[in-house]
Structure formats: C-alpha cells, structure tokens
Amino acid sequence: MGISKGDEMLIAEIKAGNEMAFEAMVLKYRPKLMSVLIGYTKSKDLAEELCQKTFIRVWQKINTFKGESSLFTWVYRIGINLAKNEFASSFSKNSKMTDQLNQDQHDVPEYRSPETELIAAESENKIIQFIQNLDADTKTAFTLREIDGRTYDEIAKIIDCPIGTVRSRIFRARKLILEFINQENIING
Numbered sequence: 434m435g436i437s438k439g440d441e442m443l444i445a446e447i448k449a450g451n452e453m454a455f456e457a458m459v460l461k462y463r464p465k466l467m468s469v470l471i472g473y474t475k476s477k478d479l480a481e482e483l484c485q486k487t488f489i490r491v492w493q494k495i496n497t498f499k500g501e502s503s504l505f506t507w508v509y510r511i512g513i514n515l516a517k518n519e520f521a522s523s524f525s526k527n528s529k530m531t532d533q534l535n536q537d538q539h540d541v542p543e544y545r546s547p548e549t550e551l552i553a554a555e556s557e558n559k560i561i562q563f564i565q566n567l568d569a570d571t572k573t574a575f576t577l578r579e580i581d582g583r584t585y586d587e588i589a590k591i592i593d594c595p596i597g598t599v600r601s602r603i604f605r606a607r608k609l610i611l612e613f614i615n616q617e618n619i620i621n622g
Contacts, residue, residue, distance in 0.1 A: 440504040447495050459488050462505050466512050472580035473516050473559060473573070483519060487512040502590055509591050513577075517569040563613045572598050575606035581618060 436444070443461075446454030466487060470480035490511050498507055509587075564572060573592055577583045578599075589596040 436500045436503055441500075442498070444498060444504060447492070455492060458504070460491075463488070465505065466508060469509060469577075469581055470512055470516060473513065473576050474519075475565065479519070483512060483515050486515050490515070494571060497543050506587075506590050510593065513573055513591060517573060520569060560610065560614065563610065564606075568607065571602045571606045571609075574602035578603050582618065 443454050443458050463484060467480055467484050470483050470487075471477055474480050474483065479557060487508060494511075498504070502510075532582055564575065567575065570592075574588055577588045577591060578585070583591070583594050585599050588599045588603075592599070
C-alpha cells in the first residue's frame with residue numbers, strides 16, 4: 434500500500450521531535466484506533482488505556498518505522514499487539530469484560546417480552562464471552578474482520594501473516610462460534 438505524502442511529512446516531523454506533529458498524528462488516528470481496540474477488548478476503559486500505551490510506544494519507536502506499510506497499519510499493529518499481550522498476561526480475562534455491553538445499545542422491538550429480551554441479552558453475552566476466550570491469534574483475525582470490517586488483505590498486513598493464515602483463522606473462529614451456539618442451544622430471538 435505504501436505511505437501517503439501527508440504521513441511522510443508527519444513522520445519526518447515526529448522523528449525530528451516535533452510534538453505538534455505527533456499530536457496531529459494522534460488526532461488523526463486515535464478515533465480509528467479506539468474503535469478497533471473497543472471492538473477487540475469490549476471495554477472502553479481498557480481500550481483507552483491501550484490506546485494511550487500505543488501512542489507512547491509510537492513516540493518511542495518512530496525511528497524504527499521503515500515505511501513498508503501505511504503509518505496507520507503500523508500504529509494499528511502496535512495497538513493490537515499490546516492488546517494481545519494484555520490478554521495473554523492477564524489471568525482474569527473475565528474482569529476485562531465488566532463494561533462489555535451497554536444496555537442502551539440494544540434496540541429491542543417493543544413486542545418482545547422482558548423474558549425474551551433477557552434471553553437475547555444473555556445469549557449475546559455468552560457468545561461475546563466465548564469470542565473473548567478464543568486464542569489471541571484467532572480472536573484478533575475474527576475481530577478485525579467481523580467487528581472492524583477489514584479485508585483479508587488488510588488483516589494480513591496488520592497482523593503480519595499470510596492471507597491464507599488469516600482466512601483459516603477466521604474460518605476456525607466462525608466454526609468454533611457456531612459449534613458453541615449449537616452446543617449451548619443459544620437462540621437469539
């Protein structure tokens with residue numbers, strides 16, 4: 434894909450220590466990175482923390498950026514790797530899920546009974562929890578595809594692996610989720 438002229442100028446300025454250029458880069462890419470990290474972690478607080486760590490790492494490591502990918506792909510990769518490391522080092526994955534679903538996000542038709550709503554919410558929570566417990570590589574590929582809508586090619590660049598591996602990880606995640614749904618008899622309203 435390569436690097437845009439605007440990003441080339443930003444990178445040169447950041448490498449020269451220009452904090453305003455760095456702030457401009459953060460303003461440009463923070464919303465997209467937050468969206469990705471919220472999709473990955475299902476926690477706004479954890480995503481915020483990881484986003485901050487990502488940009489600190491970008492500032493520290495900007496001189497190692499070679500321009501082989503777009504600047505955002507590089508930033509994105511750092512963020513996802515930090516998220517993967519966070520989950521890998523945490524023995525209490527469930528504690529990271531406390532604010533995973535905001536009930537205001539559910540537009541439930543009025544004709545559904547409270548029992549139906551509860552069953553649907555519980556089913557969704559079970560599925561999300563199952564996804565959070567997938568191995569990091571499978572979860573990352575699946576999240577990038579299904580939550581962020583990334584193409585297979587973009588995912589391959591972001592996680593730095595062959596496109597065939599991306600396809601197999603996403604296929605595996607879908608298969609495991611369907612098996613889980615069938616095993617748990619989850620019927621989402």
